[in-house]
Each structure stands twice: as C-alpha cells, then as structure tokens.
Amino acid sequence: MARDWSELFITGEAGEGRRGEAAAGETQQEADSGAPAAERRGLFRRLRESMAKTRQALGSEIQATLFGVLDEHTWERLEEALIMADVGAGTTASVVETLEAEAASGELKGGEALSERLIGLLAQTASVGEPRIDIRARPTVIVAVGVNGTGKTTTIGKLAWHLQRELGASVLLGAADTYRAAAGEQLEGWAQRAGCEIVRGAEGSDPGAVAFDAIGQARSRDMDVVIIDTAGRLHTQDDLMGELGKVRRVIARQLEGAPHETLLTIDATTGQNGLRQAKLFAETAQVSGVVLTKLDGTARGGIALAIARELELPVKLIGVGESLEDLRPFDPEDFARALIAE
Ligand SMILES: Nc1nc2c(ncn2[C@@H]2O[C@H](COP(=O)(O)OP(=O)(O)OP(=O)(O)O)[C@@H](O)[C@H]2O)c(=O)[nH]1
Numbered sequence: 001m002a003r004d005w006s007e008l009f010i011t012g013e014a015g016e017g018r019r020g021e022a023a024a025g026e027t028q029q030e031a032d033s034g035a036p037a038a039e040r041r042g043l044f045r046r047l048r049e050s051m052a053k054t055r056q057a058l059g060s061e062i063q064a065t066l067f068g069v070l071d072e073h074t075w076e077r078l079e080e081a082l083i084m085a086d087v088g089a090g091t092t093a094s095v096v097e098t099l100e101a102e103a104a105s106g107e108l109k110g111g112e113a114l115s116e117r118l119i120g121l122l123a124q125t126a127s128v129g130e131p132r133i134d135i136r137a138r139p140t141v142i143v144a145v146g147v148n149g150t151g152k153t154t155t156i157g158k159l160a161w162h163l164q165r166e167l168g169a170s171v172l173l174g175a176a177d178t179y180r181a182a183a184g185e186q187l188e189g190w191a192q193r194a195g196c197e198i199v200r201g202a203e204g205s206d207p208g209a210v211a212f213d214a215i216g217q218a219r220s221r222d223m224d225v226v227i228i229d230t231a232g233r234l235h236t237q238d239d240l241m242g243e244l245g246k247v248r249r250v251i252a253r254q255l256e257g258a259p260h261e262t263l264l265t266i267d268a269t270t271g272q273n274g275l276r277q278a279k280l281f282a283e284t285a286q287v288s289g290v291v292l293t294k295l296d297g298t299a300r301g302g303i304a305l306a307i308a309r310e311l312e313l314p315v316k317l318i319g320v321g322e323s324l325e326d327l328r329p330f331d332p333e334d335f336a337r338a339l340i341a342e
C-alpha cells in the first residue's frame with residue numbers, strides 16, 4: 001500500500017537514467033535525515049487533521065466504549081455511524097456482519113480488539129487492484145477525467161508539483177479541455193505554480209490534437225511525465241464520453257501503451273451521488289484509479305472506503321485542500337485508522 005510518495009510511484013531502478021538518479025537521491029536524503037518514522041507520524045497527524053470533520057462525526061459514535069456492552073444496539077449504532085459517514089450500505093453491511101460474527105464466536109474480546117479489527121476490515125474492503133502509479137515508461141502519459149468541478153485541473157497541478165519535487169521528474173501538462181474558455185488559463189496558472197511546462201490549443205480546437213502535441217513534445221525532449229487535462233462537461237454526456245474515447249485513441253496511436261494511467265476525480269462532498277456520476281466515467285473511460293478530492297471539507301469522507309467496492313477501482317490519491325501540497329497518496333489502513341482510532 002502507498003503510504004508516501006516513494007511507495008506510490010513505481011520508478012525505474014536506481015541509476016537508470018535521470019529519474020532513477022533523482023529517486024536514489026531522495027532515498028539518500030531520507031536516510032540522512034534519519035527520521036522516516038517521525039516523518040510518517042507527522043504525515044499521519046496531518047491526515048487526521050485534514051479529515052477532522054469525518055472523524056468527529058464518526059468518532060463521537062465509534063469509540064472503544066461503543067463495544068463495552070455488545071448487543072443489537074451496538075451493531076445498529078455502528079452501522080448508522082458508518083452509513084452517515086458515507087461508507088456505503090454494502091460495505092457497511094459486510095464489515096459489521098463480519099465483526100459481529102467474530103465477536104459472537106468469542107474470537108475478539110474487548111473494545112480495543114474490536115476497534116482494531118474494524119480498522120482492518122475497513123482497510124481490507126478498500127483495497128482493490130494496483131494502488132500504485134507506474135511511471136517507468138518515458139514519457140508516462142497520465143490522463144485526468146471526471147465530472148466538471150470535481151478537481152481535475154487542481155489535482156493535475158498538485159501532482160505535477162509532487163512528481164517534480166519528490167522524484168525530480170520532468171513534467172509537461174496538456175490542456176485538452178478546450179471546451180471551456182477559462183480551462184486552459186486555469187491549467188496555465190497551475191503549471192506556473194508547479195513550475196512545469198504546458199501545451200495549449202486554441203479555444204474550441206480539437207482536444208485530441210492538443211494531447212498529440214503534448215506527447216510529441218515530451219518525446220522529442222525526452223521528458224518523464226505528460227499529464228492531460230480533459231473536459232468535465234460538453235453539450236451532452238454522450239458527446240463527452242465520445243470525446244474522451246477519441247482523445248484516448250489519439251494518445252494510444254501516438255505512443256504505444258499510453259495512456260499509462262487514467263485517473264478519475266471524485267468530489268468527496270457529493271457522496272454517494274457523486275459515485276453514481278463517476279460510474280459512467282469508470283465504465284467508458286478505462287479508468288485505472290481514483291483521486292478523491294475535497295476530503296477536507298466533508299463529514300462524509302467514509303466514501304474513500306466504499307469506492308473500491310462500488311467502482312472496483314483503487315483510490316490512489318486524496319485531495320485535502322486547495323494548495324500544491326494538499327494531495328497525498330491514499331493508504332486504506334492509515335485512512336481507516338485516522339478515522340477511527342482515538
Ligand atoms: N477544499 C478543496 N478544494 C478543492 C480540492 N480539489 C479541488 N478543489 C476546488 O474545487 C474547485 C474545482 O476544481 P477544478 O480543478 O477546477 O475542477 P475540474 O474538475 O477541473 O473542473 P472543470 O474543469 O470544470 O471540469 C476549485 O475551486 C478547487 O480549488 C480539495 O482537495 N480540497
């Protein structure tokens with residue numbers, strides 16, 4: 001599971017070109033600082049802080065004391081709390097059923113043990129597929145798709161910044177959302193903040209052509225990663241799905257094996273409703289992972305634990321704010337622990 005950036009990305013072996021050297025340098029730095037454990041604790045603390053709303057909502061219900069007396073009421077309260085946090089009916093039912101059965105058989109004794117097991121079960125349901133992002137191909141092409149307003153453009157900016165900062169990768173952005181006048185400018189703003197380059201097309205121009213251009217430039221300049229922004233809305237949903245398919249085909253023709261990663265952004269504040277909208281994208285855009293955004297602003301962050309089951313896709317990244325640093329790898333166990341542990 002990806003607890004930090006070095007675990008999230010699959011990179012080449014050390015010494016294998018620029019990226020390998022950068023990665024090795026990073027590891028050395030970590031070793032020099034001698035405090036990966038302390039760093040991890042710091043990250044975990046910040047994760048808890050950024051999920052304060054969900055944690056407070058859940059924490060007031062789920063505490064070791066909840067398991068003091070085990071009766072029907074206990075399991076009902078647990079179920080209610082998880083559903084309120086948007087963990088989802090299916091996920092909640094299966095987790096609570098297992099916990100209840102294990103408690104009844106005497107396998108688990110005491111509030112502490114039950115809390116721990118609950119964390120483990122939630123983490124387990126949230127684990128599906130490949131949680132990492134493989135960036136060994138050069139260039140690696142990442143496409144961001146999702147409903148308008150969910151945070152594609154913002155996430156791209158943050159991701160570009162982290163790729164450069166943590167891995168020393170060179171990143172080029174492709175502004176293939178040519179439908180909205182402001183979309184290119186917005187991505188340009190993020191490119192400046194992240195300190196990377198961008199390829200844009202004229203408003204209303206062919207998004208596939210922008211993607212084609214971006215990959216062409218990245219290849220000729222031997223760059224590491226290309227991230228393509230796409231539209232979240234067109235005249236109709238069918239148009240949009242058609243266009244995403246076209247962009248994808250152009251990319252595949254331009255570079256074998258690309259796109260290597262298709263990230264679907266989902267706005268956590270829209271809860272189960274957002275999930276339903278996301279399903280359409282997941283079905284048609286060959287999505288390989290989810291970025292769950294705006295976790296900082298919602299009490300329904302439990303949705304992170306339901307996505308794996310409901311979309312059969314791993315959450316790879318979470319957005320916890322509006323600035324560059326506010327993107328982090330998703331680790332189901334850390335996440336469940338941050339929600340539930342006292
Ligand atoms: N609080 C918070 N706000 C976020 C996060 N991610 C994105 N946002 C905000 O959500 C709004 C929409 O983000 P965009 O990146 O423009 O969304 P988009 O998917 O590109 O939208 P379209 O281009 O219209 O399809 C912006 O105001 C962002 O600042 C997050 O993790 N936390």
Ligand SMILES: [Mg+2]
Pocket residue numbers: 152153154177183229
């Ligand atoms: Mg956008």
